[in-house]
Amino acid sequence: MLQPQLTRRDLFRLAALAGGGAAAGGLLSACGADGTAPASADIAPNAKITFASTTITNSLDPHAALSNTGRSYAVQVYDTLVQFDPGGGGFAPGLATAWKRVDDTTLELTLREGVTFHEGGAFDAAAVVANIERLTGDSSGKLTQVKGFLGAVTKATAVDAKTVRITTGTPDPILLNRLTRVDIVDPSIFASSTQKASGTGPFRVTGYTPAQKIELERYARSWRSTDRVATATLQAISDPNTLASALRSGEVDIAFGLGPTQAEQMRGSFGIKATSAGSCAICSMIPAVEPKLADPRVREAINLAVNRDEFVAAGLAGYGKPSTGQLLQPGFQGYDSSFGPLPHDIAKARQLLKDAGAENLRLDIATTAIFKSQAETVAGYLGAVGIKSEVQLQELSAFIGTLLKNSTVPLLYWQTDYFDLRDIASVSRFGPQAAGVQRHFENDEYPALYTQANKEMDATRREALIKQMAKLLREQYGVLFLAWPDLVYVHSKRLVEVGLTGNSLVRLESLGKTA
Amino acid sequence: MRRRLAGMLTKGAGLVVVTLGILSLLFFIIRLSGDPAAILAGPGASPEQIAETGRALGLDRPLWMQYREFLADTLTLRLGDSLLTQRPALDMVLDRLPATLLLAGSTLLTVLVVAVPVGAFAARFHGRLGGRAVALLTAVVQAVPNFLLGIGLIWLFSLYLGWLPTFGSGTAAQLVLPTLTLAAFTGARVARLLRTELLEDAGADWMRTARAKGVPGLRILVRHALRHAGLPVLALLTVEVSYLVSGAVVVETLYAYGGIGKQLVDAVFNRDYPVVQATVLVVAVGVIVVNAVGEWLMGVLDPRTVA
Numbered sequence: 001m002l003q004p005q006l007t008r009r010d011l012f013r014l015a016a017l018a019g020g021g022a023a024a025g026g027l028l029s030a031c032g033a034d035g036t037a038p039a040s041a042d043i044a045p046n047a048k049i050t051f052a053s054t055t056i057t058n059s060l061d062p063h064a065a066l067s068n069t070g071r072s073y074a075v076q077v078y079d080t081l082v083q084f085d086p087g088g089g090g091f092a093p094g095l096a097t098a099w100k101r102v103d104d105t106t107l108e109l110t111l112r113e114g115v116t117f118h119e120g121g122a123f124d125a126a127a128v129v130a131n132i133e134r135l136t137g138d139s140s141g142k143l144t145q146v147k148g149f150l151g152a153v154t155k156a157t158a159v160d161a162k163t164v165r166i167t168t169g170t171p172d173p174i175l176l177n178r179l180t181r182v183d184i185v186d187p188s189i190f191a192s193s194t195q196k197a198s199g200t201g202p203f204r205v206t207g208y209t210p211a212q213k214i215e216l217e218r219y220a221r222s223w224r225s226t227d228r229v230a231t232a233t234l235q236a237i238s239d240p241n242t243l244a245s246a247l248r249s250g251e252v253d254i255a256f257g258l259g260p261t262q263a264e265q266m267r268g269s270f271g272i273k274a275t276s277a278g279s280c281a282i283c284s285m286i287p288a289v290e291p292k293l294a295d296p297r298v299r300e301a302i303n304l305a306v307n308r309d310e311f312v313a314a315g316l317a318g319y320g321k322p323s324t325g326q327l328l329q330p331g332f333q334g335y336d337s338s339f340g341p342l343p344h345d346i347a348k349a350r351q352l353l354k355d356a357g358a359e360n361l362r363l364d365i366a367t368t369a370i371f372k373s374q375a376e377t378v379a380g381y382l383g384a385v386g387i388k389s390e391v392q393l394q395e396l397s398a399f400i401g402t403l404l405k406n407s408t409v410p411l412l413y414w415q416t417d418y419f420d421l422r423d424i425a426s427v428s429r430f431g432p433q434a435a436g437v438q439r440h441f442e443n444d445e446y447p448a449l450y451t452q453a454n455k456e457m458d459a460t461r462r463e464a465l466i467k468q469m470a471k472l473l474r475e476q477y478g479v480l481f482l483a484w485p486d487l488v489y490v491h492s493k494r495l496v497e498v499g500l501t502g503n504s505l506v507r508l509e510s511l512g513k514t515a
Numbered sequence: 516m517r518r519r520l521a522g523m524l525t526k527g528a529g530l531v532v533v534t535l536g537i538l539s540l541l542f543f544i545i546r547l548s549g550d551p552a553a554i555l556a557g558p559g560a561s562p563e564q565i566a567e568t569g570r571a572l573g574l575d576r577p578l579w580m581q582y583r584e585f586l587a588d589t590l591t592l593r594l595g596d597s598l599l600t601q602r603p604a605l606d607m608v609l610d611r612l613p614a615t616l617l618l619a620g621s622t623l624l625t626v627l628v629v630a631v632p633v634g635a636f637a638a639r640f641h642g643r644l645g646g647r648a649v650a651l652l653t654a655v656v657q658a659v660p661n662f663l664l665g666i667g668l669i670w671l672f673s674l675y676l677g678w679l680p681t682f683g684s685g686t687a688a689q690l691v692l693p694t695l696t697l698a699a700f701t702g703a704r705v706a707r708l709l710r711t712e713l714l715e716d717a718g719a720d721w722m723r724t725a726r727a728k729g730v731p732g733l734r735i736l737v738r739h740a741l742r743h744a745g746l747p748v749l750a751l752l753t754v755e756v757s758y759l760v761s762g763a764v765v766v767e768t769l770y771a772y773g774g775i776g777k778q779l780v781d782a783v784f785n786r787d788y789p790v791v792q793a794t795v796l797v798v799a800v801g802v803i804v805v806n807a808v809g810e811w812l813m814g815v816l817d818p819r820t821v822a
Binding site (some may be wrong): 058059061064066139141142144148182194209210212213235236237238241242245246248249252285395396397398400401404434457 | 550551552553563564565567568569570571573598600601602607610653666669670673674677680681682683684768769770773777778781784785786
């Protein structure tokens with residue numbers, strides 16, 4: 001995540017459950033101050049909730065939304081065909097109640113019956129086809145992000161009113177993952193989707209002030225609807241200090257986007273909901289900028305320089321876990337539980353640098369403002385083994401270019417988000433690169449494995465390929481592994497139940513607020 | 516009359532050229548310092564996706580070609596749609612303009628209502644405890660950065676006293692803290708300037724004459740001294756209005772206040788060219804209008820200032 005949603009975009013944003021079980025199955029946590037959850041009987045119906053974050057969606061149209069900031073809104077107003085199961089690594093029904101592979105390139109989905117859009121139209125296979133065609137046929141550049149998530153999808157076909165087939169140009173092992181990113185928008189509002197919203201979710205939009213707030217009210221006909229929350233406001237408060245003050249004053253019930261240190265300071269007076277972010281904090285090491293980084297001994301030395309437990313405690317205020325030398329964390333396909341902790345050994349690091357003739361190395365770190373303190377922590381560790389390092393802050397738009405194309409700085413601090421598709425496919429930076437684009441890991445085997453894994457339809461074989469990729473990256477110290485950061489929500493203690501989606505977004509309809 | 520009209524037209528043409536110059540500069544700076552296609556395509560995008568987005572938005576064309584179009588569009592006020600929201604950029608700015616104008620208006624009013632009496636008080640009690648205290652206070656207020664003062668005000672009025680909301684716009688209560696934050700610096704500056712002017716005037720011949728004639732002190736202050744000292748204050752306020760825009764950027768961000776300042780910051784960070792350009796155009800026109808009004812008022816108060 002480049003921004004804690006985005007963060008500040010992207011800053012980090014980020015339960016409904018199977019078969020319409022509204023909140024119950026998805027309540028991942030929710031404890032009172034003493035650690036005990038009050039009985040549901042204490043939860044008052046028809047609550048009014050204010051959910052604030054540093055940014056909100058840039059558009060009412062979820063297909064045009066950027067980053068997870070948009071997802072925090074979309075998940076309240078729209079449904080997807082399938083969704084990640086918050087209780088585990090699998091999938092849960094959404095607007096599709098069942099699905100099956102017809103062949104390697106075709107997926108057939110059975111749609112939920114009796115669902116209507118907020119504007120009154122019926123949800124059916126034609127609506128799904130219209131949504132897929134809208135995205136695959138877009139040439140305006142305005143739906144790029146969501147279109148990108150569709151990958152190899154070429155078309156959707158209505159078999160009958162409640163059955164739809166989705167076809168890909170090539171076999172796509174993560175097609176279901178991709179469908180979790182496609183909100184189904186009422187086709188009747190395609191032409192006015194930036195002005196109005198119509199989905200099938202448990203809330204309808206009643207007011208929208210661009211970039212400031214979205215007013216929602218319960219849509220009782222939604223299959224996810226509960227009587228817990230009657231109205232809600234999604235509010236943007238970009239200054240974290242003001243965001244914290246708004247929580248303290250009681251104007252906001254739940255907040256996202258506070259820095260880990262700030263969140264930790266509020267512990268005790270407020271509830272904290274920390275959950276996996278589906279992301280790994282790393283530093284890319286770019287040999288094209290500093291040739292010494294092509295030497296595995298130098299890369300190992302850099303990895304040995306960092307005390308990851310300390311990094312999590314100091315850089316992330318405890319909200320995260322030390323990476324064990326792999327990008328994926330537990331719960332993701334291809335996570336390798338056999339990897340032990342990475343050692344912290346300054347003496348060995350110094351020796352390796354000496355052996356490699358890389359003493360007095362200078363390795364500056366480029367990153368964005370939101371990762372400044374973490375990058376400075378890394379610079380401190382490098383200093384301890386004799387590597388001079390300073391942090392260079394770049395604006396997000398400039399940093400994305402640096403990250404995805406070419407850098408003039410040898411180290412890049414970033415987070416390899418894979419929460420969106422919950423799959424290693426999201427981390428494409430170490431996969432095959434276009435001509436002229438810098439490689440962050442100069443190894444030919446890894447991109448080949450990446451390509452192979454993204455075509456492999458057999459789950460067992462695919463998992464083995466991903467593990468092979470992880471092993472290669474760790475053995476070669478392809479990146480500086482740091483930690484798996486958490487997403488942190490801070491909420492009023494009156495919120496005694498906070499349900500999340502499978503990719504850690506708040507489900508407003510699940511919130512339990514005491515009177 | 517004809518000469519005056521010609522002068523006004525020359526001045527107007529000059530302002531148009533200046534505005535176009537500012538927008539042109541902005542055009543190149545913002546385009547050369549970041550890529551909106553990267554933002555739109557997202558951090559997880561491949562270079563090919565970013566390139567495709569850039570092509571769809573016309574950003575792959577040569578810069579001079581984009582600039583030529585930009586100039587033609589600007590001159591006809593076709594400022595385009597926001598790259599992020601797909602709404603007309605000028606509409607977005609005009610939607611938020613009233614909130615910023617309200618904030619600027621309430622700030623100016625607060626400055627006048629508070630700073631003028633404070634400045635007069637400091638001059639009247641110059642050298643005494645009250646005067647020294649006010650001089651110190653205004654110096655401190657002027658030295659405190661906007662955002663720090665804002666955080667302090669939030670703590671006092673929202674958290675400790677619970678009187679005012681911490682964020683938002685649209686209600687009178689939500690206007691108070693942003694206004695106080697924005698007015699503090701300008702108010703302190705005006706109070707100090709007024710104090711200095713009044714102290715200088717205190718020894719002037721016309722003041723001695725008025726006192727010798729037995730004119731009451733309050734009347735001397737209001738009818739003569741303030742009127743005389745008001746000219747530099749008015750000149751300062753005219754300049755300060757331009758600075759209010761930059762102050763509004765900080766204050767609107769801090770209080771999540773829905774004005775054009777916050778929108779401008781977001782647009783710059785997102786490289787949302789049309790919104791940045793529309794905002795700068797509107798602000799430039801606003802500053803030009805304020806300067807013209809300021810000049811006119813100066814002329815009314817002191818006809819000698821009219822060339």
